[in-house]
Amino acid sequence: MAANLTIALAGNPNVGKSTIFNCLTGARQHVGNWPGKTVEKKEGVTDIAGQNLVVVDLPGIYSLNAFSPEEVITRDFILNEKPDVVVAVADASNLERSLYLVVQLLELKVPLVLALNMGDIAQARGIAIDPASISAQLGNIPVVETVSKHGAGIDALKQTVHQLVATPQSTIPVPVDYGEPVEAEITALQTLIEADPTLDQRYDARWLAVKLLEAEEDILAYLEAAGQRRLLDAAREAMQRIKAASGDDSETLIADRRYRFIGQALNGAVTRPSSALETGSDRIDRIITHRVWGLPIFILLMWVVFQFTANVSAPLLDWVDGVVGGPVTRWATAIFGALGLGGSWVESLAVDGVFAGVGGVLVFVPVLFFLYLAIAILEDSGYMARAAFIMDDFMRTLGLHGKSFLPLLVGFGCTVPAIYATRTLENDEDRRLTAFLTTFISCGARLPVYVLFGAAFFGAKAGVFVFSMYLAGGAAAVATGFILKSTVFKNKSVPPFIMEMPAYRAPTLKGVLLYVWKHTSQFLRKATTVILAASVVLWFLTAVPAGATLEQSLFGIISKALAPVFAPAGFDSWEATGALVTGFVAKEVIVSTLGQVYLGGDDAPAAETPTLGEDLAEIARSLGEAVVLTVQETINIVPRTVNVIPGVSAPEADFFGAGEADAEDTTELEAALNRTFTPLSAVAFGVFVVLYVPCMAAVAAIRQEFGARWALYQVTYSLGVAWLVAVVVYQGGRLLGLG
Amino acid sequence: MNLRRRVHEHIHRVPPHSIGGIVSLARVPPGQTVNLVHIHGGHRLRKRLADLGLNVGMPVRVIQNPGFGPMILGVKCDSRLALGRGMAEKIQVEHPQI
Numbered sequence: 001m002a003a004n005l006t007i008a009l010a011g012n013p014n015v016g017k018s019t020i021f022n023c024l025t026g027a028r029q030h031v032g033n034w035p036g037k038t039v040e041k042k043e044g045v046t047d048i049a050g051q052n053l054v055v056v057d058l059p060g061i062y063s064l065n066a067f068s069p070e071e072v073i074t075r076d077f078i079l080n081e082k083p084d085v086v087v088a089v090a091d092a093s094n095l096e097r098s099l100y101l102v103v104q105l106l107e108l109k110v111p112l113v114l115a116l117n118m119g120d121i122a123q124a125r126g127i128a129i130d131p132a133s134i135s136a137q138l139g140n141i142p143v144v145e146t147v148s149k150h151g152a153g154i155d156a157l158k159q160t161v162h163q164l165v166a167t168p169q170s171t172i173p174v175p176v177d178y179g180e181p182v183e184a185e186i187t188a189l190q191t192l193i194e195a196d197p198t199l200d201q202r203y204d205a206r207w208l209a210v211k212l213l214e215a216e217e218d219i220l221a222y223l224e225a226a227g228q229r230r231l232l233d234a235a236r237e238a239m240q241r242i243k244a245a246s247g248d249d250s251e252t253l254i255a256d257r258r259y260r261f262i263g264q265a266l267n268g269a270v271t272r273p274s275s276a277l278e279t280g281s282d283r284i285d286r287i288i289t290h291r292v293w294g295l296p297i298f299i300l301l302m303w304v305v306f307q308f309t310a311n312v313s314a315p316l317l318d319w320v321d322g323v324v325g326g327p328v329t330r331w332a333t334a335i336f337g338a339l340g341l342g343g344s345w346v347e348s349l350a351v352d353g354v355f356a357g358v359g360g361v362l363v364f365v366p367v368l369f370f371l372y373l374a375i376a377i378l379e380d381s382g383y384m385a386r387a388a389f390i391m392d393d394f395m396r397t398l399g400l401h402g403k404s405f406l407p408l409l410v411g412f413g414c415t416v417p418a419i420y421a422t423r424t425l426e427n428d429e430d431r432r433l434t435a436f437l438t439t440f441i442s443c444g445a446r447l448p449v450y451v452l453f454g455a456a457f458f459g460a461k462a463g464v465f466v467f468s469m470y471l472a473g474g475a476a477a478v479a480t481g482f483i484l485k486s487t488v489f490k491n492k493s494v495p496p497f498i499m500e501m502p503a504y505r506a507p508t509l510k511g512v513l514l515y516v517w518k519h520t521s522q523f524l525r526k527a528t529t530v531i532l533a534a535s536v537v538l539w540f541l542t543a544v545p546a547g548a549t550l551e552q553s554l555f556g557i558i559s560k561a562l563a564p565v566f567a568p569a570g571f572d573s574w575e576a577t578g579a580l581v582t583g584f585v586a587k588e589v590i591v592s593t594l595g596q597v598y599l600g601g602d603d604a605p606a607a608e609t610p611t612l613g614e615d616l617a618e619i620a621r622s623l624g625e626a627v628v629l630t631v632q633e634t635i636n637i638v639p640r641t642v643n644v645i646p647g648v649s650a651p652e653a654d655f656f657g658a659g660e661a662d663a664e665d666t667t668e669l670e671a672a673l674n675r676t677f678t679p680l681s682a683v684a685f686g687v688f689v690v691l692y693v694p695c696m697a698a699v700a701a702i703r704q705e706f707g708a709r710w711a712l713y714q715v716t717y718s719l720g721v722a723w724l725v726a727v728v729v730y731q732g733g734r735l736l737g738l739g
Numbered sequence: 740m741n742l743r744r745r746v747h748e749h750i751h752r753v754p755p756h757s758i759g760g761i762v763s764l765a766r767v768p769p770g771q772t773v774n775l776v777h778i779h780g781g782h783r784l785r786k787r788l789a790d791l792g793l794n795v796g797m798p799v800r801v802i803q804n805p806g807f808g809p810m811i812l813g814v815k816c817d818s819r820l821a822l823g824r825g826m827a828e829k830i831q832v833e834h835p836q837i
């Protein structure tokens with residue numbers, strides 16, 4: 001027996017496989033209410049009766065006929081890796097469709113456990129299911145009811161898997177009767193297959209015969225390559241005979257019989273109220289996906305998301321900034337002083353390098369927290385699929401279809417998963433084009449840059465600035481779509497739009513927090529690894545040669561050499577150029593670099609040194625204030641949104657009577673930026689940041705998915721576009737007299 | 740099977756849209772349930788649709804059909820499928836016999 005038994009989770013998209021995986025292994029796989037979240041196989045370990053089993057979470061598939069790359073992953077895993085147990089996860093509230101795949105798995109004769117998930121939703125719709133009856137109809141496979149969202153039924157599932165592993169059942173009787181003339185042809189092909197030991201050992205003969213009659217492309221290609229001409233010819237003739245005899249294609253007949261088989265199996269096992277033709281989701285959809293209202297609602301939602309990230313997060317951001325820049329830096333200096341290292345290079349590395357760099361980025365944790373919170377709610381509610389639906393027409397003008405919109409939405413969080421999310425698209429050209437466009441969608445890492453510049457130059461209008469940056473990224477994506485569509489992908493046809501619309505669900509606290517935690521902690525990890533390393537390297541570059549001023553340092557020299565390139569765009573200061581160069585690593589590094597070059601050098605004048613107690617009291621007090629302000633800003637989303645309508649001016653909540661921006665103190669960094677940038681050059685800089693190469697990780701992801709050449713195109717193109725647009729913005733602005 | 744064959748021959752003789760009783764799915768108003776009789780398209784597409792519950796001989800409920808852009812269908816009672824209009828035009832349906 002193999003050292004480690006493997007359990008694979010297979011099922012339709014969005015039935016809760018990853019949720020079950022998380023329950024079994026304690027992992028934190030991404031779940032969300034739209035089809036196609038999991039795009040690669042993930043392994044974990046679960047403990048069943050003291051035995052360690054490997055659990056594999058797979059991308060969702062509708063049948064063993066694979067269409068898109070992520071479906072191929074699942075199909076190949078089940079066919080080739082031959083897991084010891086396959087847990088077929090079905091959606092109890094959508095059982096008939098779910099079982100289509102299960103029947104195919106049965107035919108494959110893999111050891112199978114059927115998990116009927118989402119029992120709570122079925123129940124809420126008044127659908128009653130008799131698992132024992134289903135089991136009896138499907139050749140006595142074990143059936144377990146689960147509600148994975150609440151962890152219910154997981155123990156029973158483990159128990160069942162354990163039993164199946166301990167006492168493996170012999171092959172399950174073939175369930176589906178395909179009727180004449182198909183059955184006769186299956187038998188004939190089966191005889192041919194059984195006569196060939198190379199095939200007979202690898203595949204179940206009947207299963208392969210059925211696949212041949214279904215004209216399953218990959219199987220045909222495989223047999224072609226294996227030199228099985230005779231078998232393929234026999235299959236082709238059989239299909240022709242079937243068509244002649246029945247008037248229907250064999251694959252249509254096969255699918256028909258499978259569905260009939262399922263209908264019979266469920267007959268008596270499932271009872272449902274007769275009236276429930278229209279569900280609550282359908283009623284919501286009448287508004288959300290309305291041909292006229294759909295788009296405005298979508299734009300409104302996006303606007304609220306940006307308000308949420310840019311304004312609601314501001315009070316907490318100020319708080320973190322105050323704590324890191326004030327007390328924490330002071331304490332560190334005090335400690336270095338006490339250790340006798342005051343004024344040494346160690347202190348400089350820590351304070352000017354690490355604190356200014358990493359600290360400058362950590363300040364933005366609240367911003368990202370709110371961004372991810374908003375995305376998580378959108379994902380978990382079921383809105384994502386609707387966005388794809390609403391945007392289908394528009395995406396078509398770019399030579400893509402609605403489904404391509406999902407990776408773009410994922411891109412608002414992070415470009416790297418967005419590039420992988422293109423795996424749900426069926427053809428390679430669509431994937432390349434979509435991945436190319438995702439790089440222009442402004443990700444969470446770019447947000448700190450706009451927030452910083454927005455606060456420094458636009459005060460209360462910072463939200464508008466931030467929103468414009470997102471629009472600039474979106475516009476670049478659209479323009480690029482047009483250009484590529486009419487050049488590189490001129491002959492590409494737009495595939496038909498077919499997508500399942502999951503039922504709306506109230507987002508779960510657990511699901512949302514999981515998503516937020518996963519992404520925010522990723523950011524924190526990046527801060528303590530990549531950004532820390534970049535800060536240290538940068539500190540060295542700014543400290544060499546010894547005794548030189550920042551401008552004469554290695555960093556200054558390199559930056560100065562490159563700076564003239566940006567003269568037409570209005571930000572040719574060597575500081576800005578240096579920040580952009582370091583931004584290749586990750587866009588957050590732009591902020592940390594600016595922090596280091598502008599603040600690292602000068603020692604903050606410590607006017608009066610508060611005691612530790614005073615510091616702590618102040619931190620607590622300002623935290624309380626920040627929390628209250630966060631609530632205030634959340635409430636203010638409403639008047640701010642209403643006020644966009646010309647002529648309307650709803651009052652905003654103002655708990656402390658601070659009366660807006662004038663009470664807001666500008667941070668040191670903001671003041672420093674004001675000395676080197678004008679508002680116009682700040683806009684040009686922002687635009688450049690949105691558009692140029694997202695980061696090393698994204699380039700690596702493109703290379704992995706589409707090859708080095710495509711990655712190189714992306715880098716070259718995005719640099720070109722970024723430069724061009726920044727120049728146009730700056731020069732255009734000057735012509736309009738905005739400089 | 741006999742009926743279906745008759746339908747097939749019918750469709751191949753007469754251009755789509757113009758047959759009494761048989762129309763393209765794209766023209767079915769919301770709220771109606773119809774039976775699928777033919778799909779114009781290659782193997783791949785037909786198989787994909789069959790996987791999702793749209794196979795010849797099966798009932799489909801039109802949930803949303805605004806007259807342009809994609810539509811929403813109810814398939815197999817509980818599943819909701821969004822389908823592009825171009826696609827829907829290639830699917831021939833008829834009202835179920837009562």
Ligand SMILES: Nc1nc2c(ncn2[C@@H]2O[C@H](COP(=O)(O)OP(=O)(O)OP(=O)(O)O)[C@@H](O)[C@H]2O)c(=O)[nH]1
Nearest residue numbers: 013014015016017018019031036037038060147148
């Ligand atoms: N009501 C309810 N919701 C559930 C249950 N199990 C999972 N969900 C929710 O269903 C959605 C989909 O769950 P996932 O685990 O991401 O589904 P998946 O099968 O991995 O989906 P793909 O990776 O896209 O194939 C999430 O929003 C879950 O919170 C359940 O038993 N009841």
Ligand SMILES: [Mg+2]
Nearest residue numbers: 017018037038
């Ligand atoms: Mg998943």
